[in-house]
Amino acid sequence: MPEGDSVLQLANRLQFMTGREVLHTSLRVPSVATVRFDGAVCEAVWPYGKHLFMQFGDAVLHTHLKMEGTWAMHLAGDRWRKPGHTARVVLRLEGAPHPRPIEVVGHELGLVEVFRAREYQERIGYLGPDILAGDWETAGRAEARSRILARPDREIGRALLDQKNLAGVGNEYRAEICFLAGVHPARPVRDTDVDEILAISRRIMWANRNSPIRVTTGVRRAGENAYVFGRNRRPCRRCGTLIEKDFLGGGEDLERVIWWCPHCQPA
Structure with a gap:
């Protein structure tokens, strides 16, 4: 997508x-x-x-x-x-x-x-900083952090998809970012390390910016390139627990599918 x-x-x-x-x-x-x-x-x-x-x-x-x-x-x-x-x-x-x-x-x-x-x-004034922009480290990261933290009770999964916070993250990256950060997508922003999440977001998207296939696991083989995205009821690559999926959103946000490992990303 x-x-x-x-x-x-x-x-x-x-x-x-x-x-x-x-x-x-x-x-x-x-x-x-x-x-x-x-x-x-x-x-x-x-x-x-x-x-x-x-x-x-x-x-x-x-x-x-x-x-x-x-x-x-x-x-x-x-x-x-x-x-x-x-x-x-x-x-x-x-x-x-x-x-x-x-x-x-x-x-x-x-x-x-x-x-x-x-x-x-x-x-474009309503959009948050472009996560793949050249000035992300000098200006974009701080602005995105400020926008996300402005709503501490909001779920981090919603905050990452909100293009008014930061522009460019979609549902596939959201799933992988939350897994790598060890946070459930529905966890409130106030209970997450936003700096770490933004660092992971930039790192994996920057690493894939010129790649025809998205890879977050380090393995490019088909079916092995993601940790949780699209892997409902399949074993977690880290701990073997079955991946779960649900929906997050509604109200001001579109309802979108989320995937997570119950052991690695406790609710």
């Missing part, structure tokens, strides 16, 4: 767009259907947490994968790998040195919006 590392890798793959002129634009979302970038040059592509941004002149295209979104790149005229009705963004760019233009297509995107570049800071 897309988390901060997935979007960072996506942004890296899309860096070829920078410096290329947009030949044709098709934004297939009613709110921005009339927007065109035709004739503009793509000036930058960058991630922030789970969000992806592209700048064309003074306009910024903001998209979010949510659960189902994907991006595809191919030469114009080639058959798409996904049905056309799933496309939300279609950008045709000059293809030099290749004679055919390049198409960049966003399928099943959960969010598509366009705003002026000068509005960028205001638009």
Whole structure:
């Protein structure tokens, strides 16, 4: 599922767009259907947490994968790998040195919006620090810590998924972070070592930032790369106790699955 590392890798793959002129634009979302970038040059592509941004002149295209979104790149005229009705963004760019233009297509995107570049800071102002940002150690960590500790009675599992606290952590990383920290996801923030949890979060996500497969166990083999995520009723890799799962959330937060080891992460 897309988390901060997935979007960072996506942004890296899309860096070829920078410096290329947009030949044709098709934004297939009613709110921005009339927007065109035709004739503009793509000036930058960058991630922030789970969000992806592209700048064309003074306009910024903001998209979010949510659960189902994907991006595809191919030469114009080639058959798409996904049905056309799933496309939300279609950008045709000059293809030099290749004679055919390049198409960049966003399928099943959960969010598509366009705003002026000068509005960028205001638009992302509600988000916490990006856990994969270069300034995480100098500024981001302290800000994320402050935001999490502002609600000490909240469950740490909810706090980690709240993008207003820190941007980029998703459900898979949450499960692994809590296991490595030895805390149950439903334990209140006040009863956890937030500094240690943030250090673990940064360490494992940074280690996976360029990897096609997420690994928290140190083992890359399929089925052995995670400690608790998706392993309900399977033995804990540390103590052999069966992993359990439940749901955490509701109210202001979406209800999401949690996994934990009852021995290594006592409630």
